[in-house]
Amino acid sequence: MGLTNQATGFRTLRENFLPARTGGYLVALAGNPNAGKSTIFNVLTGLRQHTGNWPGKTVLQARGKFTHQGHIFTLVDLPGTYSLLANSVEEQVARDFICFGRPDVTVVVVDATCLERNLNLVLQVTETTTAVVVCLNLMDEARRKNIVIDVPLLAGELGVPVVPTAARNGEGLARLKDVIAAVATGAMRPVPTPIIYDKDIETAASQLARQLQPLLRGRLNARWVALRLLEGDATLLQGIQQFLGVDLSEPGIKLQVKEVLA
Numbered sequence: 001m002g003l004t005n006q007a008t009g010f011r012t013l014r015e016n017f018l019p020a021r022t023g024g025y026l027v028a029l030a031g032n033p034n035a036g037k038s039t040i041f042n043v044l045t046g047l048r049q050h051t052g053n054w055p056g057k058t059v060l061q062a063r064g065k066f067t068h069q070g071h072i073f074t075l076v077d078l079p080g081t082y083s084l085l086a087n088s089v090e091e092q093v094a095r096d097f098i099c100f101g102r103p104d105v106t107v108v109v110v111d112a113t114c115l116e117r118n119l120n121l122v123l124q125v126t127e128t129t130t131a132v133v134v135c136l137n138l139m140d141e142a143r144r145k146n147i148v149i150d151v152p153l154l155a156g157e158l159g160v161p162v163v164p165t166a167a168r169n170g171e172g173l174a175r176l177k178d179v180i181a182a183v184a185t186g187a188m189r190p191v192p193t194p195i196i197y198d199k200d201i202e203t204a205a206s207q208l209a210r211q212l213q214p215l216l217r218g219r220l221n222a223r224w225v226a227l228r229l230l231e232g233d234a235t236l237l238q239g240i241q242q243f244l245g246v247d248l249s250e251p252g253i254k255l256q257v258k259e260v261l262a
């Protein structure tokens with residue numbers, strides 16, 4: 001059953017979105033459908049989010065709390081998404097929370113049995129924020145399929161911590177909490193490996209990013225927004241208007257996009 005814009009009303013989504021900051025840290029759980037986000041959410045919070053072996057179970061974000069090392073963490077279980085270039089309302093919920101919910105840490109849960117496909121989202125998230133932890137879930141399944149992953153090498157390549165887990169039997173979740181806490185408190189500062197595009201795209205993006213910087217005022221990564229504008233991502237413009245009150249579809253910006261593309 002699809003969740004449509006009409007059925008939910010965008011306003012409701014937006015009101016649901018930005019949790020009141022009541023102290024503690026805000027942690028987003030993002031990832032492809034079926035990667036095990038809700039399973040991790042349930043173990044960490046003791047709540048019972050719907051889980052099951054088909055994609056798209058979680059349609060709206062769910063929130064729960066856990067405490068660790070004396071800190072309170074609000075965990076947000078997001079709908080599964082393959083990409084930040086939202087193609088459905090569920091993906092838009094996830095994208096908007098990652099971009100506008102200002103999480104202190106974004107955990108990207110990936111399926112260790114199909115790492116390559118899952119890394120697409122990891123790379124997109126690390127383009128928007130540095131406070132990223134990769135949770136390499138379904139390690140039990142990977143072992144069963146004789147898939148061997150060099151975790152330190154992966155972490156080194158990505159520039160963010162990678163924590164192997166098998167959430168269904170609780171494996172690795174204590175370490176996951178330690179790493180979330182370390183990134184949230186600033187004890188660990190990931191430095192994601194930048195993705196460098198063709199020279200023309202880089203030149204256009206940095207030119208545009210300079211124009212966007214004063215409008216976005218650090219609330220969103222200007223380079224990433226510039227790349228999305230060059231790509232013509234209309235739903236992101238909607239989100240920026242809604243959550244930041246900045247209209248990037250105004251003629252002045254359109255003209256700049258045209259100019260850098262010329």
Ligand SMILES: Nc1nc2c(ncn2[C@@H]2O[C@H](COP(=O)(O)OP(=O)(O)OP(=O)(O)O)[C@@H](O)[C@H]2O)c(=O)[nH]1
Pocket residue numbers: 031032033034035036037038039040050051052053054055056057058078079080081137138139140141165166167168169
């Ligand atoms: N073997 C194994 N199964 C797991 C593991 N983690 C989750 N699962 C199972 O994988 C299926 C999907 O888990 P969910 O937690 O619902 O996945 P999700 O990421 O929340 O999925 P969406 O909400 O659809 O995006 C469920 O049947 C879980 O029991 C794990 O580490 N190992």
Ligand SMILES: [Mg+2]
Pocket residue numbers: 037038039050051057058077078079080
């Ligand atoms: Mg789920």
